[in-house]
Amino acid sequence: MTEPYVRLEALDMAYPGHHAVKSLNLDIAAGEFIALMGPSGCGKSTTLRMIAGLDKPTGGRILIGGRDMTEVPAEERGTPMVWQSLALFPFLSVEDNVAFPLKMRGESPNARRRLANDWLDRVGLGGMGKRDISQLSGGQRQRVAIARALVTQPSILLLDEPLSALDAHLRVHLQTELARLHRELKITFIYVTHSQSEAFALADRVVVMADGIVQQAGPPRDVYRAPVNAFVAGFMGMNTRLEGTVTGRADGMIWLDCAEGRMAVPDTVPVAVGAVQSFVIGADRLRLLAEGMAAPVGQPQVSGKVVGMEFVGSTQTIFIESDTGRDFRLQRLDLGDDATLTPGTPVTLTWDPRHAWALPNT
Amino acid sequence: MTEASLPEISAASSPPGGRGTRRARAALPLLLGLPVALWQVAFFVLPLAFLVVVTFWKVRNFRLAPAFDLANWEKVLTSTPFQRALVYTAEVALVATVLSMLLAFPAAHAIALRLSARARGRWIAFLIIPVFSSYILKVYAWQVVLSPGGLVNTGLALLGLPAADLLGGTLSLNIGLLTLTLPVVTLILTFALMGMDHSLIEAARNLGASKVQVLTQVTLPAIKPGLGLAGVTAFLLSFGDYASPVFLTGSNPPTLAILIVDTVKSGSQWPRASVIGVSMLAILALAFVLVQALTQKRKTR
Amino acid sequence: MTGRILRNLYLAALALFIAMPMLVIVVFSFDANRFPALPWGGFTLNWHREALADAMILSAMKNSVIVSLGTAVLATVLGFSAAYLDYRYMFFGKRPLMLAVAVPPAVPVTILGMAMLAALSRTPMFGTPAGIIVCHVAIAVSFSMALIRLRLGELGPDLEAAAWNLGASPLAALWHVVIPFCKPSLIAAFCLSAAVSFDEFMVAWFVGGVNETLPVRVLNLLQGQVNPKINAIGTLVLAISLILVTLAQRFARLGGAGKETA
Known part of the structure; x- marks a missing residue:
């Protein structure tokens, strides 16, 4: 990475009885769309609030554009934020909400009106400037919040779970809009979310956090395919985890003796023969074998029974417990054969060993 | 459903x-x-x-007699003592209202937004007590404190300082009225500030508002109905008060409430006292409607 | 940091201003000086003794107890009726009724006293404790209804419906479910109504005639000579108010927790 635009140096936030962020280091490039993700309480929102200057870190430094911002008050940082609650001013019109930051800067009323309406046009709310906030739909309010944050042409935009209050349809719609805005503006977006799909759809790089610590940072695909630990693997949906004793290494694969049989995993971690090694398999990489069929040569074969199913649109998730008592989660397109997959149905699983991922030992 | x-x-x-x-x-x-x-x-x-x-009845031989007579209204409304008292009472009530709002707001702001939940609870409990405990006694206590031979002056004398003339002026009147209004107004403003969406304050700072701008552009507009209620309450209490003007200024000059009590207690001029009372109610209703209109949420043009 | 110190200083000054008159009353009721002055003239219980020996004060005290108890009982019952009516039913004339319950404290007591005197002066209730009670109830019911209505807001839609579902008639559900649920707020309403009545002096002065309540006695003493007995009665009056209001707060907060279901 070249000179970072935002640099968080050993950032620390300790509340009495709760260490929210622990010595966090992170560099964010200019124009990057970065997503901070993790379960609630992982410290992602606190990190964002510290960048905005709303919470004062108990340790470390925040640099933006090379300038130390740690002691700079929130109102002088130029780090506008889009809030989960939106925090629109109910006593101001739509236009006055958008013009608010301009007014704070002392812009003339004419300039405020012109710029605010430019931005309202830009987010598809042209002509609605005189309305009351209460007259807008959820999606429209969201657009007002975005326009208000961008009207000062900041070089950075903070978004704190901005879409989580919206219904699924609107969420996807606004997601594309955010992506478009990022393309057009070419400014840094720092986006906090607990939703994997939002982060993956939008971000150039995702940062997975847990317990106030960055677990892994990288392009979504890398993090998804190569999680560095069991937490990230689980958070990414690689809930199927096996372990076995290393018996040897050959042809770029590690061979293991597992309760489910002899398994191979791509050789990506240093291991010693005789050590215990765990690995994960993505839910979308598992396949069911048709009854009576054997697995292709070189592929494992695990038998078990269906314990439950879930449908999300065109995909289905099948929960399977192996005969050895391990949980497998398999995701696939809806094939219309679910009638045969009632709980208790015996099934056989397989996967391409090249798609398994050995978890680095820490 | x-x-x-x-x-x-x-x-x-x-x-x-x-x-x-x-x-x-x-x-x-x-x-x-x-x-x-x-x-x-x-x-x-x-x-x-x-x-x-x-207000439309007549007094004949010291007895009330039903009638429809506008003479009472005419007499009272055109009488100089009434007009003087009206202007004076309104003036006193306005001053007390502004004073109590100015003094209460910083306290309410601190209580609602700065103190811990525990300290806030204690303050609220503390502020509720004077609202429901004897006002007449408190007015008497101020008399004791402020009178020529009272606590302040005997205290000053102990220190070898000259006596101060504290009782019987604007100062003592406002002290008395603030005793009445300050706890309620502080409570109302505290509740209003507690009830506002606090993320608006953070959002405003995030969008570049200085502390003063946050206050004038966000906090005050956000609690406008609360400000209206607090103002109306302070005005109502001080406009209709009897005890402070009587015991802390010696009825000089008289307020409308004093005029009413004097008229009623002297026995004969019920209709005229009623005219004063009804006029006071009309003024209060007007003030209420006016403040309502001013503090209502903005409507779309 | 200096902001913090300034803030605390300001709050302390405000607290002192609010508490000052009450402190003065209590402290100087034990002062041997005939007229409260500095320096403190030594501790005495004389004024308390004198006050308790004063027949007019004793009769005022008796009247005050009767009036505030009567007011508290009636205002609590009527306040509950109004609150439940507002919570449960929609009917023609509801808004004017609720206004008639809520508005009285907003009318200056001087005017209220005059109006109530005008209305009562032709009835046998004029000049009796009963006359003061009916007027005080009309004022106190506003506070009582507010406290109970808040509690009813926490009742949740299911509890009463569950009682009906289990075969309780509306009256039985009211008696066995709603009233027990509202108990803390009923106690709070009782205490607050009693406090409102106990401290009210204008209406009581107008309609009470020769039957003085304690605050009216104080008012009349104030119009006469300086009298150290005022401090002594004042201490008692303040103590009773403080107890009533504190109790009301305790029970109202208990209701605010909203966890227990009686």
Whole structure:
């Protein structure tokens, strides 16, 4: 990475009885769309609030554009934020909400009106400037919040779970809009979310956090395919985890003796023969074998029974417990054969060993 | 929607109808409603209505006689003592209102937004007590403190300082009125500030508002209804107050409340006292409507 | 940091201003000086003794107890009726009724006193404790209804419906479910109504005639000579108010927790 635009140096936030962020280091490039993700309480929102200057870190430094911002008050940082609650001013019109930051800067009323309406046009709310906030739909309010944050042409935009209050349809719609805005503006977006799909759809790089610590940072695909630990693997949906004793290494694969049989995993971690090694398999990489069929040569074969199913649109998730008592989660397109997959149905699983991922030992 | 989820919607759809007759259903609300309705009508609405009626009556041989006579209104409204008292009372009430708002706001701001939940709870409990404890005694206490031979002056004398003339002026009057208004106004503003969406303050700072701008552009507009309520309450209390002007300024000059009490207690001029009372109510109603209009949420043009 | 110190200083000054008159009354009721002055003239219980030996004060005290108890009982019952009516039913004339319950405290007591005197002066209730009670109830019911209505808001839609579902008639549900649920707020309403009545002096002065309540006695003493007995009665009056209001707060907060279901 070249000179970072935002640099968080050993950032620390300790509340009495709760260490929210622990010595966090992170560099964010200019124009990057970065997503901070993790379960609630992982410290992602606190990190964002510290960048905005709303919470004062108990340790470390925040640099933006090379300038130390740690002691700079929130109102002088130029780090506008889009809030989960939106925090629109109910006593101001739509236009006055958008013009608010301009007014704070002392812009003339004419300039405020012109710029605010430019931005309202830009987010598809042209002509609605005189309305009351209460007259807008959820999606429209969201657009007002975005326009208000961008009207000062900041070089950075903070978004704190901005879409989580919206219904699924609107969420996807606004997601594309955010992506478009990022393309057009070419400014840094720092986006906090607990939703994997939002982060993956939008971000150039995702940062997975847990317990106030960055677990892994990288392009979504890398993090998804190569999680560095069991937490990230689980958070990414690689809930199927096996372990076995290393018996040897050959042809770029590690061979293991597992309760489910002899398994191979791509050789990506240093291991010693005789050590215990765990690995994960993505839910979308598992396949069911048709009854009576054997697995292709070189592929494992695990038998078990269906314990439950879930449908999300065109995909289905099948929960399977192996005969050895391990949980497998398999995701696939809806094939219309679910009638045969009632709980208790015996099934056989397989996967391409090249798609398994050995978890680095820490 | 089930009927249970909307309990207030209608009598017909809420409780079970017993054996289902309409009379059985109506019995309970009638049983509950009639006494309180009759009570408030008999002892609140009718007396006030009667007060209005009396303004048109006449006094003959020291006795009230029904009539429809505008003479009372004409006499009172054109009399100089009434006009003086009206202007003075309004002035006093306005000053007390502004003072109590100015003094209460910083305190309410600190209590609602800066103190810990525990300290906030204690403050609220502390502020409620004076609202419901004897005002007349507190006025007396201020007399004791401020009078020529009172605590302040004997204290000053102990220090070898000259005595101060504290009782009987604007200062003592406002001290008395603030005793009445300050706790309530602080409470109302505290609740208003506690009730506002606090993320608006953070959002404003995030969008570049300085502390002063946050206050004038966000906090104050956000609690506008609360400000209105606090102002109206302070005005109402000080406009109608009797004890402070009597005991802390010696009725000099008299306020409208003093005029009423004097007129009533002297016995003969009921209709004129009623005219003063009704005029006061009209002014209060006007003030209320005015503040309502000013503090209502903005409507779309 | 200096902001913090300034803030605390300001709050302390405000607290002192609000508490000052009450402190003065209590502290100087034990002062041997005939007229409260500095320096403190030594501790005495004389004024308390004198006050308790004063027949007019004793009769005022008796009247005050009767009036505030009577007011508290009636205002609590009527306040509950109004609150439940507002919570449960929709009917023609509801808004004016609720206004008639809520508005009285907003009318200056001087005017209220005059109006109530005008209305009562032709009835046998004029000049009796009963006359003061009916007027005080009309004022106190507003506070009582507000406290109970808040509690009813926490009742949740299901509890009463469950009682009906289990075969309770509306009256039985009211008695066995709603009233027990509202108990803390009923106690709070009782205490607050009693406090409102106990401290009210204008209406009591107008309609009470020769039957003085304690605050009216104070008012009349104030119009006469300086009298150290005022401090002594004042201490008692303040103590009773403080107890009533504190109790009301305790029970109202208990209701605010909203966890227990009686």
